Amino acid sequence: MSVVEVSNLKRNYKTHIGVFRRKKKITEALKGIDFSINKGEIFGLLGPNGAGKTTTIKILTTLLLPTNGNVRVLGYNVDGEEDKIRNRINFIFGGERSLYWRLSARDNLRYFADLHKITKKIREARINSLLKIVGLENRGDEKVETYSKGMKQRLQIARGLINDPEVLFLDEPTIGLDPVAAKELRHLILRLKNEGKTILLTTHYMQEADELCDRIAFINNGEILRIGTPEDIKGSIEKMRILSICLQNVSNEQMKNVKEKFKNIKINNKENTTNINIETGDIFLVLNKLSEVFEEYQFLTINTRQATLEDAYIHLLQGDKHE
Amino acid sequence: MSNIIVFFVSSTLQIKQTFSRNMFRFMMLVQPIIFGTVLYLMFKNSSNDDLVAHVIFGTGLITIWGTIVFSSASDIERERRIGTLKYISCAPVKFIVVMSGKIFGNIILGLLSMVYSTLFIIFVFKVQFHIAHPFYFIFGMILTITSFMAISLMFSALLTLSRQARVFMNALDYPIYIICGLVFPIDMLPQFLRYISYLLSPTWANEILKLTARGITNYNDFYQKLIILTLIIVVYYILSIIFFKLIDKKARFDGTLEVI
Ligand SMILES: Nc1ncnc2c1ncn2[C@@H]1O[C@H](COP(=O)(O)OP(=O)(O)OP(=O)(O)O)[C@@H](O)[C@H]1O
Ligand SMILES: [Mg+2]
Numbered sequence: 001m002s003v004v005e006v007s008n009l010k011r012n013y014k015t016h017i018g019v020f021r022r023k024k025k026i027t028e029a030l031k032g033i034d035f036s037i038n039k040g041e042i043f044g045l046l047g048p049n050g051a052g053k054t055t056t057i058k059i060l061t062t063l064l065l066p067t068n069g070n071v072r073v074l075g076y077n078v079d080g081e082e083d084k085i086r087n088r089i090n091f092i093f094g095g096e097r098s099l100y101w102r103l104s105a106r107d108n109l110r111y112f113a114d115l116h117k118i119t120k121k122i123r124e125a126r127i128n129s130l131l132k133i134v135g136l137e138n139r140g141d142e143k144v145e146t147y148s149k150g151m152k153q154r155l156q157i158a159r160g161l162i163n164d165p166e167v168l169f170l171d172e173p174t175i176g177l178d179p180v181a182a183k184e185l186r187h188l189i190l191r192l193k194n195e196g197k198t199i200l201l202t203t204h205y206m207q208e209a210d211e212l213c214d215r216i217a218f219i220n221n222g223e224i225l226r227i228g229t230p231e232d233i234k235g236s237i238e239k240m241r242i243l244s245i246c247l248q249n250v251s252n253e254q255m256k257n258v259k260e261k262f263k264n265i266k267i268n269n270k271e272n273t274t275n276i277n278i279e280t281g282d283i284f285l286v287l288n289k290l291s292e293v294f295e296e297y298q299f300l301t302i303n304t305r306q307a308t309l310e311d312a313y314i315h316l317l318q319g320d321k322h323e
Numbered sequence: 324m325s326n327i328i329v330f331f332v333s334s335t336l337q338i339k340q341t342f343s344r345n346m347f348r349f350m351m352l353v354q355p356i357i358f359g360t361v362l363y364l365m366f367k368n369s370s371n372d373d374l375v376a377h378v379i380f381g382t383g384l385i386t387i388w389g390t391i392v393f394s395s396a397s398d399i400e401r402e403r404r405i406g407t408l409k410y411i412s413c414a415p416v417k418f419i420v421v422m423s424g425k426i427f428g429n430i431i432l433g434l435l436s437m438v439y440s441t442l443f444i445i446f447v448f449k450v451q452f453h454i455a456h457p458f459y460f461i462f463g464m465i466l467t468i469t470s471f472m473a474i475s476l477m478f479s480a481l482l483t484l485s486r487q488a489r490v491f492m493n494a495l496d497y498p499i500y501i502i503c504g505l506v507f508p509i510d511m512l513p514q515f516l517r518y519i520s521y522l523l524s525p526t527w528a529n530e531i532l533k534l535t536a537r538g539i540t541n542y543n544d545f546y547q548k549l550i551i552l553t554l555i556i557v558v559y560y561i562l563s564i565i566f567f568k569l570i571d572k573k574a575r576f577d578g579t580l581e582v583i
Contacts, residue, residue, distance in 0.1 A: 013578060058578070063409050065575045087415035098406035102343050103336070114332045115414035115421070117325035159410075 044213035092160035094172035333424025355440030387433035473559035480566030
């Protein structure tokens with residue numbers, strides 16, 4: 001069953017430029033995207049800055065109206081049936097804002113619980129357990145303004161769970177967290193999935209997406225480039241491997257030669273050693289070509305590795321740019 | 324039931340937060356003394372009744388108006404800036420309930436400030452707080468408070484909807500003392516301004532309170548004023564509900580629930 005259904009979603013922003021002679025400018029943040037999220041799935045939305053990830057999340061969480069298209073959450077239309085959606089979902093935007101800094105964490109959570117019409121008994125028990133989950137149980141009665149960035153971020157996570165939502169939207173949830181806290185959050189996200197919750201997540205950390213997501217959509221310039229499981233997407237850059245070679249005493253002529261021979265090559269020079277990275281599906285062919293340019297003694301190390309999601313991401317986006 | 328809880332929780336929260344702002348403490352504690360003193364100097368040769376009407380009620384109403392305008396003009400804007408507006412306006416509880424609670428919190432603060440300014444005037448300037456019709460006075464106060472809630476709610480919605488309204492409102496803060504007859508009688512105003520006066524609830528609240536203090540000579544006239552004020556309150560509430568519906572649509576259409 002699809003918990004989220006998006007078809008032909010478009011969203012424009014109207015803005016004004018200039019102070020005196022104000023000109024209208026229309027930004028097409030989403031240019032007609034389609035995707036759906038199944039119940040119990042973790043779905044990742046990945047893409048560069050300004051791609052339209054946050055805009056998508058805002059529309060799904062009823063903070064923004066679509067300019068065009070059909071968007072349903074839990075079977076209800078976000079434009080018109082938002083009252084049926086709002087108490088069954090919640091969202092977490094990364095960062096330190098969106099909290100009452102002059103109140104304690106506990107008071108913040110109480111207030112948002114009240115906004116969700118949660119009874120006092122459930123509320124107090126839930127706040128205690130949430131504070132424990134996000135590791136703030138000893139600081140819960142201190143004012144938020146005395147918290148570190150990561151602590152505020154963790155409080156936001158607790159707030160996002162206050163109504164025990166069926167669908168959770170996370171916009172860069174691990175931003176600003178230390179490695180341990182980020183790892184704990186990833187565990188928490190997996191635990192929530194096991195409890196049957198559906199999660200949409202955006203992140204700029206490819207490894208995080210790879211670890212967590214059942215499916216991923218790559219989005220760029222308001223368009224979805226690809227949707228699939230992380231394995232599918234990694235596989236989509238064929239049986240692509242990354243070949244990484246370290247050479248010594250490379251002459252200028254050799255350098256020129258090798259650049260002519262390979263298109264997608266990354267070269268790093270360091271004193272008298274040179275690092276070359278090549279994306280390829282055929283390692284022998286590459287090695288053959290290289291042996292035409294370099295002498296055997298010049299090869300110091302040769303490594304190969306599987307393409308990561310990050311390689312796939314960069315590959316896809318560059319392909320998008322060349323078109 | 325949950326609406327009532329949210330109403331009171333929002334007002335307590337508002338009181339806690341507002342009171343921790345320096346600007347607000349100044350408005351609550353220092354400003355009434357300034358206004359009280361200025362008004363007393365203007366009217367010190369009048370009868371005690373006039374002193375009650377102009378100095379005590381004048382200062383009191385100016386004070387409560389100031390706290391309300393100050394907050395309704397900036398509350399939604401502040402929530403937008405700190406990023407909580409999106410959580411409040413898209414919560415299962417209706418936004419108008421939260422806002423009413425906040426405004427109620429402001430009114431409580433305004434009332435405290437009003438009591439404080441009254442005590443200040445009574446003790447410092449030795450004005451006798453004499454009310455001719457205590458029962459009508461209490462009734463009038465309740466109506467006044469309700470009307471301030473209504474006008475606040477309406478303005479806060481209007482201010483959210485339109486930036487021009489915000490500029491207008493800031494410009495209106497002080498003139499309203501004059502337009503609503505809080506400082507001197509509106510009979511002294513040009514006719515076209517008087518029409519505006521009659522649309523604003525403080526004008527009527529002010530007249531009703533003054534009559535209860537000085538003594539009601541014409542009961543028909545007094546009741547008429549009560550009815551008009553009640554009608555104005557009802558109209559304000561209806562407009563508020565409409566405006567809040569519009570806010571939800573418009574904010575989600577324009578994407579103005581937060582600043583980026
Ligand atoms: N309120 C707004 N008014 C005008 N333009 C906006 C507004 N919000 C977003 N945009 C524009 O819409 C586009 C998509 O922005 P969005 O915030 O969805 O990107 P994003 O994928 O979340 O990026 P990031 O990774 O930087 O968070 C951008 O071009 C942005 O400038
Ligand atoms: Mg974003």
